[in-house]
Amino acid sequence: MTGSKDDRAxxxxxxxxxxxxxxRTLLRSARSAxxxxxxxxxxxxxxxxxxxxxxxxGAPVILVSALSVHTKALRADPRSSLLAxxxxxxxxxAHPRLTLIATADExxxxxxxxxxxxxxxxxxxxxxxxxxxxxDFTFFRLVPLRANLxxxxxxxxxxxxxxLMIRSPAREAIADRENAAIEHxxxxxxxxxxxxxxxxxxxxxxxxxxxxxxxxxxDLAAGDELKRVEFAEELTDPxxxxxxxxxxxxNARAGQA
Amino acid sequence: MTGSKDDRAxxxxxxxxxxxxxxRTLLRSARSAxxxxxxxxxxxxxxxxxxxxxxxxGAPVILVSALSVHTKALRADPRSSLLAxxxxxxxxxAHPRLTLIATADExxxxxxxxxxxxxxxxxxxxxxxxxxxxxDFTFFRLVPLRANLxxxxxxxxxxxxxxLMIRSPAREAIADRENAAIEHxxxxxxxxxxxxxxxxxxxxxxxxxxxxxxxxxxDLAAGDELKRVEFAEELTDPxxxxxxxxxxxxNARAGQA
Numbered sequence: 001m002t003g004s005k006d007d008r009a010x011x012x013x014x015x016x017x018x019x020x021x022x023x024r025t026l027l028r029s030a031r032s033a034x035x036x037x038x039x040x041x042x043x044x045x046x047x048x049x050x051x052x053x054x055x056x057x058g059a060p061v062i063l064v065s066a067l068s069v070h071t072k073a074l075r076a077d078p079r080s081s082l083l084a085x086x087x088x089x090x091x092x093x094a095h096p097r098l099t100l101i102a103t104a105d106e107x108x109x110x111x112x113x114x115x116x117x118x119x120x121x122x123x124x125x126x127x128x129x130x131x132x133x134x135x136d137f138t139f140f141r142l143v144p145l146r147a148n149l150x151x152x153x154x155x156x157x158x159x160x161x162x163x164l165m166i167r168s169p170a171r172e173a174i175a176d177r178e179n180a181a182i183e184h185x186x187x188x189x190x191x192x193x194x195x196x197x198x199x200x201x202x203x204x205x206x207x208x209x210x211x212x213x214x215x216x217x218x219d220l221a222a223g224d225e226l227k228r229v230e231f232a233e234e235l236t237d238p239x240x241x242x243x244x245x246x247x248x249x250x251n252a253r254a255g256q257a
Numbered sequence: 258m259t260g261s262k263d264d265r266a267x268x269x270x271x272x273x274x275x276x277x278x279x280x281r282t283l284l285r286s287a288r289s290a291x292x293x294x295x296x297x298x299x300x301x302x303x304x305x306x307x308x309x310x311x312x313x314x315g316a317p318v319i320l321v322s323a324l325s326v327h328t329k330a331l332r333a334d335p336r337s338s339l340l341a342x343x344x345x346x347x348x349x350x351a352h353p354r355l356t357l358i359a360t361a362d363e364x365x366x367x368x369x370x371x372x373x374x375x376x377x378x379x380x381x382x383x384x385x386x387x388x389x390x391x392x393d394f395t396f397f398r399l400v401p402l403r404a405n406l407x408x409x410x411x412x413x414x415x416x417x418x419x420x421l422m423i424r425s426p427a428r429e430a431i432a433d434r435e436n437a438a439i440e441h442x443x444x445x446x447x448x449x450x451x452x453x454x455x456x457x458x459x460x461x462x463x464x465x466x467x468x469x470x471x472x473x474x475x476d477l478a479a480g481d482e483l484k485r486v487e488f489a490e491e492l493t494d495p496x497x498x499x500x501x502x503x504x505x506x507x508n509a510r511a512g513q514a
Contacts, residue, residue: 011324032349034291034340036304039358045302047293047340049354049407067268069356069405083291083304087343090481091384092289097306099326101296127348148326150306224347 011156015149019157021230023149024164026085026098028054028217029228031125035062036081037073046073051128052082053121056175056214058166059141060084060100061107061117063128066136074140078104082142096151100164102142114139116175123182123211124219124226168215168234175214177238182210185245192249193220199252201227213241268413272406276414278487280406281421283342283355285311285474286485288382292319293338294330303330308385309339310378313432313471315423316398317341317357318364318374320385323393331397335361339399353408357421359399371396373432380439380468381476381483425472425491432471434495439467442502449506450477456509458484470498 013019035050048070053061060082064071074080085097107114117139122129131137144161151157168174185192186209193208197220205222212219217230231244270276292307305327310318317339321328331337342354364371374396379386388394401418408414425431442449443466450465454477462479469476474487488501 032344034293034304036291036293036302036338038295038300038302043295043300044336044358045293045295045338046356046358047291047304047338048356048405049340049342049344049349051350079301081293081302081304083306085306087289087306092306093308099303099305101301101303148303148305 011154013155013157015157015159015163019149019151020159020163022096022151023098023147023157023159024058024216025228025230026096026149027060027082027100027147027164028058028230029219029226030060030084031224031226033060034083035070036083037070038077038079039069040072040076046070050082051125052084053117053124054212054214054219055117055120055141056166056171058164058214058216059143060102061121062140062142063121063125063132063137064140065131065134066138071138074104075106080104080142094152096149096155099148099150100142101145101147103145104140104142107139107141109138117141119179120212124221166214166216166234168236170235170237170240171215173238174235174241177241178213181213181241185210189249192245194222195249195252196220196229197222197227199255200229200248203227218245268411270412270414272414272416272420276406276408277416277420279353279408280355280404280414280416281315281473282485282487283353283406284317284339284357284404284421285315285487286476286483287317287341288481288483290317291340292327293340294327295334295336296326297329297333303327307339308382309341310374310381311469311471311476312374312377312398313423313428315421315471315473316400317359318378319397319399320378320382320389320394321397322388322391323395328395331361332363337361337399351409353406353412356405356407357399358402358404360402361397361399364396364398366395374398376436377469381478423471423473423491425493427493427495427497428472430495431492431498434498435470438470438498442467446506449502451479452506452509453477453486454479454484456512457486457505460484475502 030052033052035048039046050062082100144164147159149157193210194206197203197208208220208222211221215235220227287309290309292305296303307319339357401421404416406414450467451463454460454465465477465479468478472492477484
């Protein structure tokens with residue numbers, strides 16, 4: 001391993017708030033991701049595709065079938081990794097991506113946690129309504145241990161699990177109001193989601209709607225597209241929600257970041 | 258594991274030629290893929306993104322930096338997996354994808370094999386010319402052991418490594434003529450690649466060119482897009498190349514598959 005410290009110095013940058021924000025946005029705006037697990041019996045790594053959602057503490061969530069090899073793998077060994085960030089147009093390596101290193105916790109049915117994940121996941125993936133209640137489908141939370149962010153050529157950062165979590169004491173209280181707040185915004189302020197998406201995410205179109213709210217930001221959906229707006233700081237009181245959503249709208253209309 | 262055989266019977270289909278063709282096309286037309294490796298020291302699975310090419314025997318090839326964690330991982334343990342097939346528009350799980358289970362062989366520099374891989378890779382990824390000769394960049398062949406094909410909901414198949422290899426005795430002889438054949442086609446029959454891409458791949462535009470030829474098919478490029486046309490059968494003699502390319506063109510113009 002001689003020289004590995006020098007090698008690292010060459011490629012690794014100091015993790016700053018901009019890197020943390022990029023990492024969180026990649027992970028929290030993913031519709032799907034590549035999952036790496038250990039094949040039971042052989043221990044061979046396997047890469048598969050999974051749909052992803054987001055729990056209120058920032059842990060990504062996957063909905064998988066018990067018939068699939070990755071579910072059997074996660075039940076045998078919870079060590080797992082998620083690659084978030086799609087290649088898109090142009091050089092696939094020029095697009096930022098995040099390698100999350102995680103441990104998978106299966107979510108028991110008939111719990112408050114399961115009901116919350118189900119509701120959030122189906123709002124993010126409306127087609128999942130067709131199979132989310134099948135007896136062989138199950139949720140895992142992929143609890144972040146650490147992550148490698150690659151922001152493009154020569155821009156590598158290490159992140160801690162804590163960098164990716166939502167720690168606000170208000171996260172449960174915000175979750176309790178989430179559904180009502182989304183319904184209110186999408187019906188009484190129907191244009192707001194498109195204004196957010198256009199201004200903060202560079203997204204086109206006026207058919208955006210809110211599909212998620214948590215203490216750290218909002219999720220926006222239009223057809224197959226998903227975008228994430230991170231708040232400047234985590235909310236610490238659900239009463240701040242109204243103000244932050246109004247401020248985001250006002251700043252967008254004033255053309256400010 | 259009681260019941261696992263029944264579970265498998267429910268989801269697995271018999272592997273037929275259509276499944277093999279889809280699996281080969283997914284693997285051979287990939288520009289990039291997700292790679293799963295085992296992190297050295299911890300044995301934790303890691304998912305990362307890599308650029309992919311194709312060797313003349315059908316093995317996918319990756320070009321990676323020795324400074325990256327996946328290169329260190331593959332040097333410590335060659336067990337690896339590649340997920341090929343991008344999610345694209347619509348439901349990410351409706352798009353076919355292939356989980357390749359492989360063993361990674363690093364390719365020594367200053368060998369005929371390295372020169373061949375370098376030439377084929379750079380033709381597929383012209384921007385890789387900028388760094389392919391850097392001393393820390395290296396090629397691995399990911400030799401297929403077996404694969405899981407997911408052709409969309411409820412369409413799962415198991416494939417052998419052999420299903421994904423190119424076994425033709427003519428593969429070396431075709432490789433020796435590849436460069437000249439591509440130059441000839443792209444200059445003297447410049448419209449052919451677009452006819453192939455339009456007809457056989459449903460691709461748009463008339464700016465396609467050939468970027469690869471092997472015993473099992475041809476690779477077509479237009480900007481950031483890559484397509485693969487598999488021949489009906491592997492060529493067993495390089496003299497067949499002229500005929501098969503002409504037949505593909507004639508059939509396309511006659512509107513036949």
